[in-house]
Each structure stands twice: as structure tokens, then as C-alpha cells.
Amino acid sequence: MSLTPNETAAILPLAIPAVAACLIPIASLDRDQSTQKWIRAAIFAIAIIALGASFWYTTRIWGSGMQPSYRYLSLDRLAQFAAIFVQISAVYAVLQLWDHLHHEGWVKGEILALLLFSVVGMMLFAATSNLVLMFLALELFSIPLYALTAIVRVRTKAFEGGVKYFLTGAVASSCFLMGIVLLYGMTGSFDLNVIAQSLAKGVLDPLALLGAALLLMGFVFKVSAAPFHQWTPDAYEAAPHPIAGFMSVATKGIAIIALIRVFGAHLVPIAEIGSRAQTAFAALAVITLIIGNLAALSQTNFKRMLAYSSISHAGYLLLGFVAGTTEAHQAILFYLCSYLLMNLGAFGLLSAFGLVGDDTQFRDMRGLGWKRPGIGVAATICFLSLAGIPPTAGFIGKYLLFKELILQGHVVLAIIAIVASLVSVAYYLKPIIAMYMEPPKEDSEPVIAPFAGATVLVSGVLIIVLGLIPGRLLDGLVKPSIIQVQGGAADAEVEVVEISLEELSPNQLKDSF
Amino acid sequence: MNHWIGNNILTFLIFAPLFWGLLLLALPNKLSLFTKYLALIGSLGIFVIAAMRLLPLEPNNEGVMFSELAPMFTLLNIPVEYHLSLDGLNLWLVLLTAFLVPISIAGAWNSVKDRSGSFFALFILLECAMLGALLARDLFLFYIFWEAMLIPMYFLIGVWGGPERKYAANKFMIFTLAGSLLWLVALLYLAVNAQSFSPGDMAQKVINMPFSAQCWLYLAFALAFAIKVPLFPLHTWLPDAHTEAPTAGSAILAGVLLKMGGYGFLRFAIPILPAAALHYAKHFAILALIAIIYGALVAMAQKDIKKLVAYSSVSHMGFVMLGIASFTVIGAQGAMMQMLSHGVSTGALFLLVGMLYDRAHTRMITDFGGVASRMPIFTFFFIVVTLSSIGLPLTNGFIGEFLVLNGTFVSGFSWGRVVAVIASSGILLGAVYMLWMVKRVFWGPENASPGSGTAHLTADLNVREIAVMTPLVVLIFWMGLHHITFTGASEPCVTRLLEDAEAPPPARALFFNTPDQTQKDTQQDTQQDTQQGAQ
Known part of the structure; x- marks a missing residue:
């Protein structure tokens, strides 16, 4: 088998972490890993080096403007964006895991192997327009995550969370598969381009519509939007903190990016699917915003609060699909970038403060903001950004989404989203109150968490930088990703809806919904 | 240096407190005794420079005394400008702010016992946000400063306040955000119509809008500003915030923050939406x-x-x-x-x-x-x-x-x-x-x-x-x-x-x-x- 350079370039970013994921179990065969620090360090080093190399290679491809492909694997701009997104979240997770596992008192290298397999699956998921390969990738990244959720076997909650996640995830996967089968039955192809082209011709069969709906259901489950969100709080609570953070960011992000490819670029341009999908997205987004925010309000457990908050963020992201324009898709990607920083920063806080176990209450963080001033300030920035308060990246992301929503005449949706984000302020203030306004805990030992602390600090700084100068990221990374995917679907009659400004009559204030 | 300040006096007024505040925030705890001296010296310096530089300025025939304009960034087709300007409407409010900050710091000299370093640092950061909001002419910029004012004030009330401080701080934060977030929708609606965040462009666009839309937009503007003023029946956060806030916080809250509401009406709400304002x-x-x-x-x-x-x-x-x-x-x-x-x-x-x-x-x-x-x-x-x-x-x-x-x-x-x-x-x-x-x-x-x-x-x-x-x-x-x-x-x-x-x-x-x-x-x-x- 010989590969052209182009094909090698498409494979390498995925192959490097895959090889490392195979190496790690060999290294961790050594039973001394819990006693020998250098073995542990070597295992973590393998993971970091593999992710770093893959990241470096992907950025090289990005810089050269290449869009390599190998058979059904096509590493176009959007896929490269997705790869970079996943690699960065994985690096965050690995660094936080090092500290977290030491606090927990058990260090097993296997956890990293599972994580890396999941990373490979995610990169693949966003890098193909073949539905069968997409399904395989879905399983490749999901199954390790089921295992990771339940990896702390001794806890009952871990078992419960893992099984819940697995069972609901299996249902979602079968829906996804059924959707693929129905679309194949209607069009005779697994390729999205072909499917979109043949569906665009003639009258739409209800079965094709059902297929699209089932496909959407699979995605919505992975995005953890209501009403397919129930697994989220339990799974996050069960998983080790950094894994929960990785799941909340990477799984959601990759599903959103794949949604842009499958629905945004291919299925929504078909008028009959598009109008219904828009309604579905609007309904899902509103339900998700309401449920996520209201449920988060009453949480006393920090991780469950973050879980519901991540559900509500899925609602904001889905709003971008309601607007559906190129700019809206760019806004979604920008929002994802800010979400990566702020959510991994917030989850990283758990590891940085050395909180262990699955029951992490707000009161466990009492007064820690004064003891660890740098981390406290950075985490505060993360929470303010999650709440969408300027001058942070989270505000810019919300601004871009809402702006596009209003431009498309969905003023009522924008008002609902704004009210939702007002509600969210109430619960994002809780950790800040705990960190700064409660009397500190007595007799707490100093916590050593250099890597987790560093991730939180980096997040805090980058959020402010992105909040003040968002243009670089937007023009450099986000815009090229989306222009390309729209261009690729040119023959499927991409209709970029453009309402002229004068037409945007204020009557839509009343009847836009 | 002097020359640079003269040419960019408004930028200086915003960023000098920002850097000074961040510097104080970064000082180690052991030096917190010096922080209040540094805060007082810094804020006095800013006031003196402001008074010396701003008072001699003469308005041009547009009434503007000084303005700075530079493109900031363009986010998905709508440009945001770094537009600061000083005219008769905000001259004395700027000076009042710069004046009240050192006065309040000196007035609260010994009343903050714990963590006084962070207290005074946040105070200077608050000055940055207040001056920014007063000077900003571009509405995106104004919105950022307007919201940024909340954060230091939230901590001033919540950390150094009285017994009910957490309740008061949360109430303050949520009340104010409720107004400004709904206002943000109106702001974005105007911005996507005008393709600009400049109030002048928005006002031009508003003329062609139906009157009912103008009324809705004005009500959204007025809600944000009226909460800040605060106007009955939106005033209930004020007694709590004032009573629980530390002395210096109350003084600056009453002295400057409330003024932002009235200033917002005069500067933005009425000029952009005059017909609805009259109505x-x-x-x-x-x-x-x-x-x-x-x-x-x-x-x-x-x-x-x-x-x-x-x-x-x-x-x-x-x-x-x-x-x-x-x-x-x-x-x-x-x-x-x-x-x-x-x-x-x-x-x-x-x-x-x-x-x-x-x-x-x-x-x-x-x-x-x-x-x-x-x-x-x-x-x-x-x-x-x-x-x-x-x-x-x-x-x-x-x-x-x-x-x-x-x-x-x-x-x-x-x-x-x-x-x-x-x-x-x-x-x-x-x-x-x-x-x-x-x-x-x-x-x-x-x-x-x-x-x-x-x-x-x-x-x-x-x-x-x-x-x-x-x-x-x-x-x-x-x-x-x-x-x-x-x-x-x-x-x-x-x-x-x-x-x-x-x-x-x-x-x-x-x-x-x-x-x-x-x-x-x-x-x-x-x-x-x-x-x-x-x-």
C-alpha cells in the first residue's frame, strides 16, 4: 500500500493519537505505575506528545491551505478546525487529569488510552461526509467515553452514571443508524453530497424526512440538548472532573460541528427539510434554554450545576442553526471557541482546588478565591464569561449569535435567549460567592495542582484577550472554516437567506416566532 | 510622554486607572498597607491631570471638546469603533467621577480592615469602567463599559459590605443586568438595521421605522437606564445596595453610578429615539x-x-x-x-x-x-x-x-x-x-x-x-x-x-x-x- 503525500497528510493527524493510544496500554502494563513516578510521567508524556504532534501537524496543514483527503476521509477546513478544537480540549483534559488523579490517589494510564481513542473518533466524525464512516466514528468516540464515565468503579454513582449514559447513548446511536438507513433507502447513497442532490430533486418522501429527523435526534443527544439531556448531570457527576469537562466541551463541540456539515451545509438547503429543521431547532433551543437554566438554578452541587449550564449552552448554540446563515455558522464556531476556554476553565477549577470525589458542593470552595488569588481571578473570569458579561469572549459569542438571530427576524427568540442568560447569571454567581464571600474553610492543606492551575489561568487570560480583540480568531480561524463548507456544497443549491434591511419590519417584533 | 497624554487624554483617562488598578491587584498581600496610599496617589494624579487637561479645552462648533476615533474591529459585517468624545454633557460628570474617587478612598481610609489591597484596587478599576462609560460614544464600547462597571461594584458590595451583603450584591447585579440585557436586544436590532454602532447612524435609521417599533426600542433603552437611575418602581435594589455597601462604595454608587442612568437618557435614548421619548x-x-x-x-x-x-x-x-x-x-x-x-x-x-x-x-x-x-x-x-x-x-x-x-x-x-x-x-x-x-x-x-x-x-x-x-x-x-x-x-x-x-x-x-x-x-x-x- 502506497500513499501519496496528500493522503498521508489526511491520515497523520488521526494516526498519531491512534498509535499513541495503542502504546499507552503497553506502557501501563507495568504494575508499578502507581508507585513509580517516572512511569506515570512517561505515560502522560506520550499522550501530551501525541496530541501536540497531531496539533502541530494539523496547524501546518491549516497554514499551507491544503485540504487533504483519503477515500472517505476529507480533512477540509471545517474538519481541521474540529481537529484543532478537539486536540486543545484533550490537552486541557490530560493536564488536569495529572493533578486530579494524584489528588484522588490512583493513577492509571489506561484512562489516557481511552481518551485518545475518543479524540481520534471525534476528529474522524467531523472529517467525513460519508454517513457510515460517520456512524463508525460516532461509536469510536462514544464507547471510550462510556467507559471513562464509569472508570472509578468503586463508586456507586460512577456505575449509575456510566450505565445511564451507555443505555441512552445506545438508543441515540440506533436512532442515528436508522436515520442513515432511511436516507440510504431513499437515495441509494451514503454520501451526503449525493443524498442532498437527489433529495433536492422532486417531491420529498416522508420517509426521507423521518430519516433526517432521526439523524437530528442522534446529534441532539450528543449535543445534550433537551429533551435528550437527562444523562448529562449524572454522567458528569460520575466521571472524573477533567473527563466531565472534556465530555462537555469536545462531545458537544464535535456534534455541533458535524451538525453544521450535515444539516447546515447539506440538508437544510433543501427547502422542505430546511423549514421543518428550522422549526425543530427553534423548539429544541427554547426547551433546552428553559430546562437547562431553571434546573441549574437549584443545584448545590458544583458539577451538576456545570452540567445543566452546559445543557443551556447547547440551547444558545442551536439558536445559531435557527438563523442558519453563513455568519450564524461562523458565530457558532466562535461561540464554541469561547465555550472551550470558559467551560474547561470552570471544570479545571475543580482539579485546581483539589476537590475529590463525586460530591463537590459549592461550600467546598469557601474562601479559596483569597487563598489562590490567581486561580480565583481566572475562574471568576470564566464564570462571568459563561454568564455572558463583557468584556469576555462569552459575551462576544452571544453577541454574534443574537445579532444574527435578530438580523433574520427572530427577535422573540433573541429575547428568550437573553432572559435565559439573565437567569444564568444567578447560578454562575454562586461559585464566585463561595470563593470570595464566604468565610474560608479551616485546616485545609495546601493543594499542589500546577498543571490544572495553569489551564485555568490560561483560560482566564485568553477569555479576556478574545473578549477585547476577537477579530483575529474570527478572521483567522473561524471564517475560513465555514466559507469552505458552504463552497463545497455549492451544487446542492445553497440558499443563503438574506433579508434586506429595509424588509426587516418591526412587525416582526410580534410575529417572528 | 506629556505630548502623548495631551493628544490622547481620553484614552489616558480610561487606561491609566485600568493599569493602575491591575498593578494594585497584583501587589502581594504583605504590601496591602501601601495599596491605599498608591490608590490615593494614583486617583489624585488622574484627577489632577483630568482637571488640568480637560478644563482648558474649548468646544468646537459641534460642541465637541475633544474626541478620539479609531476603528476597533469589524465583527461579521458590523464595524465597532473606538470612539471617545468629550463635550458639555459629560465634561463635569467625568470631572466629578475623577474627583469623587480619591475623596471616597480617603474617606474610607481606615474603615476597610480586611483585604484592603484588593478593595482599593477594585475601586480604581471601577473608576476605569465609569470613565469609559461616560466617554464612550460608540454604543458597543459603551455597552462593554456599562456592564464592566457592575463587576467591581458587585465585589465591593459582596465582599466588604454589611451583614446582608450577599443578598444585596446579587440583587444589584441581577436588577441591573435585567435592564441592560433587554436593552442589548434593542441595541442589536438597531445595529443590524443601521449596520453600525454609531448613535448618529442609528438615529438616521430610526426615522424610517414605524412608530410602534420606535416605542418598543425606547422602552428597552429606558428600562436599562431607569433601573440605574433608579426610577420608581425599579428602585428596590438601591436601598439594599446602599445600606450594605461599604462607605466608599455607597459614596461612589450614589455619586457616579446612578448618574449613568440620567446620562444615558440624555446621551443615547432621547437623541436616538426622539419621537418615542416625547411620546x-x-x-x-x-x-x-x-x-x-x-x-x-x-x-x-x-x-x-x-x-x-x-x-x-x-x-x-x-x-x-x-x-x-x-x-x-x-x-x-x-x-x-x-x-x-x-x-x-x-x-x-x-x-x-x-x-x-x-x-x-x-x-x-x-x-x-x-x-x-x-x-x-x-x-x-x-x-x-x-x-x-x-x-x-x-x-x-x-x-x-x-x-x-x-x-x-x-x-x-x-x-x-x-x-x-x-x-x-x-x-x-x-x-x-x-x-x-x-x-x-x-x-x-x-x-x-x-x-x-x-x-x-x-x-x-x-x-x-x-x-x-x-x-x-x-x-x-x-x-x-x-x-x-x-x-x-x-x-x-x-x-x-x-x-x-x-x-x-x-x-x-x-x-x-x-x-x-x-x-x-x-x-x-x-x-x-x-x-x-x-x-
């Missing part, structure tokens, strides 16, 4: 009237001196809203003047109450009595400030309230005279609650019980406290005796603003462009009117 003038006037009377009546019933002062703020800020709603030059001038004088006298009152609290550790009126014999200097300052707060002629409070009432009376509205007459009873009620409180606290027999407040009052004001109060008292009389220093600057701006608002649609939005000759003539006329009115 709702009556409603806002009635709400303002309720705020004046209701605030005064509730103040009368208070047992806590600080809470009394907080409710008096509601009443006084009602005059600001009434002046704005009167849509006359005299009334709007009165609103500007009332904002400045309320900033000085209520800021001073909060500082004085703080000084009393530091000694007696209570603020209950019944715990005192006969303070005058123990603390004569304190009593002198308190009485002067009280009289100015009541609005005695020769003090600052009189000018603002008189102009507002005068403007409301002569306004062309059918309700003008009735509202003016009823509102003037607010001044009377003000005298009642303030003087009654003074009587119970300062005169009369001493409260002799061992746990009472008076028993703890062993020392009169020290040199630092006198040094803090003296400039405030000087300012009170300066504003009362020579108000033209302050009203003269805002006169042309206010006149143009209102002429544009009342002009038929094609002539609207001239506020952002060059005025013609006829407008200049009327400016002079009204200027004379105001002078006569004040005398």
Missing part, C-alpha cells in the same frame, strides 16, 4: 413624580441613617428624571445640575454617615442624640451637607431642583404645571425628613445608655476627615453661588439635543451633525432664560 415623556414624568414623593415619605420612616440617605437618593433622582421628561432646556439643564449636586451632597452624606459608623458602630437614629456637643466639627459638616441636600438657596441642591421645577412648569405639556406644583412638595418633604433626622441625632439630650452610639463618640473628626470634607463643602457652595461654571458647559449640548428631539423628522439627528445659524441664536436666548430662571 412617553408624560409617563416618565408621572413615575418621576411618584419617586419624588414616595422616596421622601419612605425616607421619613427610616430608622437607619444610611437607609434614609438611600431613599432620599430615590427622591432626588426623581427630580433628574422629571427634568429630562420635561423636554425643556431649563428642565434638562436642571437635571444635569441635579445629577452633579446629588453626586456631591449624597456622596458627602454617605461619607459622613460612614465616619459616624466607624466611631459608634451603629447607624440607628435612636442610638444617638446630642452628638452636636461631642462632635462639633462633624456636626458643622453634616448640617451644611444636609442643607445642601434639602436644597437651601446658595447651595447646590437649590439650583438643580429649582431649574427642574421651573422647566416642568413652563413646559408645553398639559400636565406640566400640575406636576411641577406637586413635585415641589418633594422639597418640603426633603426638609422634613432630613431636619427631623438631624434633630434626633445631633440635638436633644444625649442617649445615656451604655450601649448607645453617642457613648462611643469620643473623638471628633481628625485632620484627614476634615481634609476629605472641606473640598466637598467648597464645591457645594461653588455650585450654589456660581452655577454657570457647570451649566454653561452643558447648555449648548442640551439645547441642540432637545431641538433635534422636537424637530420634525427630516431635521432630526442634527445633534450628531453641525448645527445651523438659527440654532445658535436660540441657544443664546435660552441661555439667558436659564440664567434668569436660576436667579
